[in-house]
Amino acid sequence: MTTGLLEGKTALVTGGSRGVGAGIVARLAADGAKVAFTYANSDKSAASVADAAAAAGGTAHAIHADSLREQDVERAVAHTVDRFGGLDILVNNAGVGSFTTITDLTMDEIDTMLTVNVRSAIVAIRASLTHLGDGGRIINIGSINADRMPFPGGSIYAMTKGALASLTRGLARELAPRGITINNIQPGPVDTDANPADGPAASTMLSVMATDRFGTAAEVGAFVSYLAGPDSAYITGSSLNIDGGFGA
Numbered sequence: 001m002t003t004g005l006l007e008g009k010t011a012l013v014t015g016g017s018r019g020v021g022a023g024i025v026a027r028l029a030a031d032g033a034k035v036a037f038t039y040a041n042s043d044k045s046a047a048s049v050a051d052a053a054a055a056a057g058g059t060a061h062a063i064h065a066d067s068l069r070e071q072d073v074e075r076a077v078a079h080t081v082d083r084f085g086g087l088d089i090l091v092n093n094a095g096v097g098s099f100t101t102i103t104d105l106t107m108d109e110i111d112t113m114l115t116v117n118v119r120s121a122i123v124a125i126r127a128s129l130t131h132l133g134d135g136g137r138i139i140n141i142g143s144i145n146a147d148r149m150p151f152p153g154g155s156i157y158a159m160t161k162g163a164l165a166s167l168t169r170g171l172a173r174e175l176a177p178r179g180i181t182i183n184n185i186q187p188g189p190v191d192t193d194a195n196p197a198d199g200p201a202a203s204t205m206l207s208v209m210a211t212d213r214f215g216t217a218a219e220v221g222a223f224v225s226y227l228a229g230p231d232s233a234y235i236t237g238s239s240l241n242i243d244g245g246f247g248a
């Protein structure tokens with residue numbers, strides 16, 4: 001049973017096999033979009049996400065594509081268009097974080113964050129712009145850490161998410177004449193494998209938040225669905241927090 005809000009739309013979500021991305025895929029599919037999603041390593045989880053969407057009456061198609069590889073990201077966009085006949089919604093969700101001081105990070109870890117979190121989003125946007133038309137939507141998944149990094153060890157991760165916020169602002173000007181919006185969702189702590197609500201860092205994060213809990217992938221998925229839908233047409237270039245007051 002789908003809500004029909006995004007009926008007739010097609011979407012590509014990067015990094016949809018687990019966590020926040022899986023929540024986004026589930027919600028877009030439940031709202032009637034045909035959804036393709038990428039993953040790099042988690043074959044079983046990717047299959048489960050696709051199966052769950054189908055069981056709920058929706059469509060989600062897994063594409064093995066590593067965001068570290070430019071050709072993979074371009075192929076994922078082309079594959080989505082081939083399979084569904086077009087592309088209306090791009091969600092740049094794939095992201096990684098290594099958290100330690102700048103001198104303890106290796107340059108490989110820094111390059112991986114820059115490539116997956118920033119460069120692959122640029123590649124996906126460039127490839128998608130051939131296909132996105134009037135009413136098109138680009139949604140980046142940034143982080144509240146772009147605005148507030150209250151602990152040591154997150155400088156490069158925060159910088160990559162700040163880059164997404166700047167990219168979003170700049171591109172809004174280029175895309176508005178084409179009827180395409182671009183926005184940047186900035187989650188606070190969301191319960192995922194990367195940041196479990198019962199993990200060792202959880203109590204430190206909760207201590208700087210207004211709420212006493214982590215968010216869920218489903219809550220971020222609902223926010224993405226709103227920004228992907230027709231009611232958000234006047235929102236573009238924005239970084240929008242869903243963070244339990246982390247940035248308050």
Ligand SMILES: NC(=O)c1ccc[n+]([C@@H]2O[C@H](COP(=O)([O-])OP(=O)(O)OC[C@H]3O[C@@H](n4cnc5c(N)ncnc54)[C@H](OP(=O)(O)O)[C@@H]3O)[C@@H](O)[C@H]2O)c1
Binds near residue numbers: 014042141186191
């Ligand atoms: N969780 C939080 O508290 C939080 C807060 C703010 C922002 N975010 C952002 O939300 C996004 C998702 O985070 P998450 O917590 O859901 O992380 P996660 O649980 O680690 O899941 C990451 C997802 O991205 C995929 N991915 C990672 N590297 C990839 C690559 N090279 N190519 C393709 N896919 C790749 C993973 O697929 P495979 O398993 O197949 O590799 C997985 O589906 C990230 O951009 C993150 O920065 C998360």
